[in-house]
Amino acid sequence: MVMFLMVLCLSMFGLAVTCLAFAAATGGIPSGLQDRVETQPEKRVVHALPKARFFVDRLPSPVMPPQVPLEVLLAQIERHVRLEQAAAESFLVSPTPQSLHSRTTSPLVH
Amino acid sequence: MASAQLELMSGLSPDEADRVMALGSRVTLPSGTVLFRLGAEADSVFVIEFGRITLTLPMQIGGREEDVLVDERLPGQIVGWSGLIPPHRFTLKATAPLETEVRALSRAALLSHFAARPDVGFVVMRNLAAAIGRRLQVFQAMWLREMQRMVELRRP
Numbered sequence: 001m002v003m004f005l006m007v008l009c010l011s012m013f014g015l016a017v018t019c020l021a022f023a024a025a026t027g028g029i030p031s032g033l034q035d036r037v038e039t040q041p042e043k044r045v046v047h048a049l050p051k052a053r054f055f056v057d058r059l060p061s062p063v064m065p066p067q068v069p070l071e072v073l074l075a076q077i078e079r080h081v082r083l084e085q086a087a088a089e090s091f092l093v094s095p096t097p098q099s100l101h102s103r104t105t106s107p108l109v110h
Numbered sequence: 111m112a113s114a115q116l117e118l119m120s121g122l123s124p125d126e127a128d129r130v131m132a133l134g135s136r137v138t139l140p141s142g143t144v145l146f147r148l149g150a151e152a153d154s155v156f157v158i159e160f161g162r163i164t165l166t167l168p169m170q171i172g173g174r175e176e177d178v179l180v181d182e183r184l185p186g187q188i189v190g191w192s193g194l195i196p197p198h199r200f201t202l203k204a205t206a207p208l209e210t211e212v213r214a215l216s217r218a219a220l221l222s223h224f225a226a227r228p229d230v231g232f233v234v235m236r237n238l239a240a241a242i243g244r245r246l247q248v249f250q251a252m253w254l255r256e257m258q259r260m261v262e263l264r265r266p
Contacts, residue, residue, distance in 0.1 A: 088251035
């Protein structure tokens with residue numbers, strides 16, 4: 001009798017191991033395990049932080065326009081004023097929205 | 111240039127214009143001379159007889175104060191109308207960039223003459239109003255053009 005029970009238990013154990021091995025091989029998941037998988041919380045995507053750059057801790061400065069010498073800038077302003085005045089006087093001769101906003105060749109506005 | 115052709119004397123007879131101009135004194139300005147400074151008391155207006163007067167305002171450029179051209183006056187035109195308009199303070203700096211000659215007309219002499227000859231005073235003050243109005247219109251248009259560019263920079 002004891003011998004019969006031992007053989008029965010080993011047979012049942014072997015059958016269970018075989019079933020699990022078969023399920024794993026065919027991609028199926030036992031229904032109990034599937035429930036556990038579905039109830040697991042969704043993993044959050046964590047964006048990788050940029051690596052710390054110890055010797056480059058300052059951001060590169062924005063590209064600055066080249067420095068214009070003061071005399072050149074004053075000459076440009078003077079030219080700009082003359083052109084703007086001429087454009088404004090032209091507007092007064094024939095006042096239209098187009099003549100008010102006519103373009104000049106001033107280097108300060110291009 | 112005949113007196114009657116001057117901006118301030120337009121509409122006066124040559125004799126009347128000559129009489130008004132005779133109230134003033136001729137001032138010769140060597141190149142680079144400052145005729146008046148911003149904020150200074152204004153007791154005269156000036157008629158340019160020859161040369162040129164540049165009108166400037168101070169602007170901060172690179173931490174320095176620089177005089178920036180705002181307007182330019184030529185022979186026959188007036189400069190320094192604050193001499194006749196309260197609060198009688200110059201609102202610009204006037205410089206002669208080359209040798210220039212102006213006729214300085216004092217407020218006291220002009221107002222005295224206008225009191226005696228109101229018809230002349232009316233014409234001169236009307237010419238002055240026209241000159242100021244013209245300048246206002248030009249600067250309005252210039253200001254609006256700058257505003258338009260500012261708007262375009264913010265909303266291209």
